[in-house]
Amino acid sequence: MEFRCPNCNAPIYSRKNKICGVCEKPLPPKLLLSENQIAFLKKQEDHIEKQAKEFNLPDVSYGSDVGGSSF
Numbered sequence: 160m161e162f163r164c165p166n167c168n169a170p171i172y173s174r175k176n177k178i179c180g181v182c183e184k185p186l187p188p189k190l191l192l193s194e195n196q197i198a199f200l201k202k203q204e205d206h207i208e209k210q211a212k213e214f215n216l217p218d219v220s221y222g223s224d225v226g227g228s229s230f
């Protein structure tokens with residue numbers, strides 16, 4: 160679902176913004192995320208970020224295994 164500014168019809172990329180990024184008119188509250196929704200999304204983002212960090216941690220045993228013994 161795409162949200163558009165009722166003033167200039169520009170697509171709203173971030174519903175966390177309270178004003179339109181193009182015409183800078185205030186956006187109607189029904190187009191915006193509620194505080195709860197923002198908090199929920201932020202929690203999810205933090206969670207994904209944390210997972211990505213854990214995934215990127217160098218795993219020593221795996222690294223040495225790939226190091227050439229398979230070749």
Ligand SMILES: [Zn+2]
Pocket residue numbers: 164165166167168169179180181182183184
């Ligand atoms: Zn606008």
